[in-house]
Amino acid sequence: MSFSTSTPTIAALFRVVFDQKVGYTLAYRQSQQTDETSVEQLFDGIEFKCLPSGLHQVEEDTVYFTQSTPGSARFAGISVFLQGHADEAHRNATFVAVGALARLDGSNGRLGRIWEFRKDMQRLAADVINLDKSSADELLDEYWTSATRRQDASLQDDRQVVTVTPGDKAKRKPSRSQDSEHHLESDDHPSLSLPGLWYLFGPLIFPLYRAALTRKRILLLGSPPVLNSCNFVYALSVLATLPPDVRPLVEGYPSDQCHVLPTLFSVGVHNIPDLEHLNRHIQTLEKGWIATSTDGILATKTSLFDCCVELPSHHPPLDPDGPAHRTRPIFRASDGRQIKASARDYHRWRLVERGLRHCVKTLEEHYQDDPQAGTGDGDTETETLVTPVDQQKHDAMEEGIELSPEDERELVEPQSWTRAAFDSLRWFTSAAEIERCQQVEHELDISLLPKDLAPEPSDNNEISNYEKSLRQAKFITKYFHNLTRFLQHHVHEIVEKADEGSHDESDPECDVIFAEEDLAQCGLDVSRDADCLFAVEMARKWYGRTAEIEAPDTWEVCGIRIC
Incomplete structure (x- = not known):
């Protein structure tokens, strides 16, 4: 079997299975640790972290989590869950979770580029799910040996990046030493979930961003599959990151070390002691955090978080006569108060949404205008790139961008009577001044939109979903970083x-x-x-x-x- 050849440094490899007598069982483990005590600490509780509650509802999923040891070493973890069929003795189902850990050293981002192991873990899980323990261990040993050998070669390649000649510079890919929003070569990069986050939350993304920017403790509560939720944790942290050129403003202040909102990724009931410890620690450093969970009981532990986002379920309700399936998140403070977007947030959202659609449209036009794009004649190329569905999207770009009445009621707060009365009377006395103020606000919001996004060079003949997501993710990130600079x-x-x-x-x-x-x-x-x-x-x-x-x-x- 073959595996990817460019991966981050692997610190550990593991396999978790379900034993009917003892429950979740760590069936295989390998690590860079040498003494048994360190190994035990490294894998402590990992079988619960990699298998969130309710995971049996899906056939496959990917989970990101963090793991710490008493020596303050921190690791990012990935686990790929796969469910298969079995005989009645095993309740007609069997599952396996295969995962890896990568050490977080402060220079390799929030996840240590652990997502680059995802495809390898998927292949391993598929290969070992129906194997006996001996055969599965042998296959995992083979991968572990290969991965650790590749690490030395990978380090050597990284050194060569620094010493390339000018003629080779254009041929060599940029270094991926960090998992920033500017290094999105992998289609598994969590930042590529930003367009999905944007469309799911709508204008509600603005109060959520403000909560992240003020370093609140944010819990995303949802149901399996959890990969999207984990990606949203990463993406929200990216949006609320302090850009490097702004960091000198807070030097010497208590927030000097809070440039990045800490990410815990998937947490559960087993993490309650850790969250309580963080709660005591945060009272002095006020760093906040963002995490996701499928354990509804965490929503009752209101002292552990500042705000909670109830994500819509991936599964339709069991009772067809019950409440309608909710398609939008609900954002609440820890006291139960619902938080909604303001009218100004709605205005901003419409501007950014228009910019995003224009961003995709210019990318499509770039492919249409590129004489090297496509392999057939001009008519064939146009027919390939502009389908009836695409044309409908183009037409929608020219229309006003509005939420449906139902979504607006769910996401945007109604105008208070006091504000409505004040605006009406003020309009009556000074309509021209009101129009001027609104124009100033509009121009201010427009000034924050990114203006320097050029289409990425590509050898493809057609626009891929990856390229669209990449362009939209960069647009959204740059917009919110501009907003952070401004504030x-x-x-x-x-x-x-x-x-x-x-x-x-x-x-x-x-x-x-x-x-x-x-x-x-x-x-x-x-x-x-x-x-x-x-x-x-x-x-x-x-x-x-x-x-x-x-x-x-x-x-x-x-x-x-x-x-």
């Missing part, structure tokens, strides 16, 4: 102004006051409590300051007071 620069300026205005030398870290115009410059609404709280959290989490919102308790328009 951090404005909050940093407000904090600096507060420092400059302080005359109390005994208290140089004075409180920060956000005026109404300050919030407007940050793209926030002073009349919206969630926006005010977000501004306060940005000042506290990133700059260690207590902040207040300077806003009138009432507005007076034409002699009428609106509370």
Whole structure:
């Protein structure tokens, strides 16, 4: 059998099976550890981490998780689950989970590029599921030996990347030393789930992004298969990462080491002690985390998280007369309060959605205009690239981008009576000024859209789903990083102004006051409590300051007071 030749460093290999007498059993293990104590610690509880609750509902799945040892070593894990048929003695079903660990050393990203093992683990799981223990162990030993031998050769190749000649530079692929959003060569890269995340959450992605940016503890609660949920954990962390050019702004502040939102990936009931430990640790460092789980009981442990996202089930309801199958997530705070997108979020979402569709359209036009694309004559090429379905998509791009009424009710908060009355009266007294303010907001939102995305060079004759997902993922990532830059620069300026205005030398870290115009410059609404709280959290989490919102308790328009 053959396996991929370019993979990250493997730290361990394992196989988990289900024994009817003892339950989940670690049937095979190999690691780089030398002493037995270290080996036991490395594999402690791994059979539960790689098999989340409810996994028996699906035939196959991939799970990402993290594993730590008492010596503070951290590992990223991947497990490929496969279910097959068996005799009645085995309840007509059998399953296997084959997985690997990669060490996280701070330079290889959130997952240590562990996804590059996925195809190998899929092949191994398919090969060993029907083998006896001796044959399965022999096959896994063969893979382990081959993988560890490849590591030395891979390290040698990485050194050669640094010493290439100018003539070879164009031929050599960029280094994949990190799993950043800029290195998406593998079609298993979690960042390629960003388009799916975007379309599933709709405008709700903005309050979720703000929660991640303020380093909340975020739990995604869903059902198997869990691969998409694990990918969403990764993708959300990428969106809320502090871009390198912004990090100098927070140097010396308590948040200096919080550039990346920690990712726990799949967690379960067995992780409750770990989450409780993190809870005590986070109270001082305030790093937050994001994870996913299929264990509904975790939603009742409200002290362990700040907000919870209930993902729609992958399976239709068993009762056809019951509630309709939910297709959108529900975002709640730990106190049960539902969080929805604002009207401004909806406006932003429509702008970005239009940009995404244009992004795909220009990619399609690039292929159509490329004289080297396609192998037939011009008419045949056009017929191949523009099918009736594609034409319908093109037509939709020219139409207004709106949510359905049902989705809008689920995802976007209704306008409060107070705000509606205030806007109506203010429009009556100064319609021109309102139009000007709305135009300024619109131009501000447009300015954050990426403008430098050129089509990637490709040897393919047609656009692949991978290329579309890659282009959309980069567009979404760049947009949210632009938004992070915008917010951090404005909050940093407000904090600096507060420092400059302080005359109390005994208290140089004075409180920060956000005026109404300050919030407007940050793209926030002073009349919206969630926006005010977000501004306060940005000042506290990133700059260690207590902040207040300077806003009138009432507005007076034409002699009428609106509370």
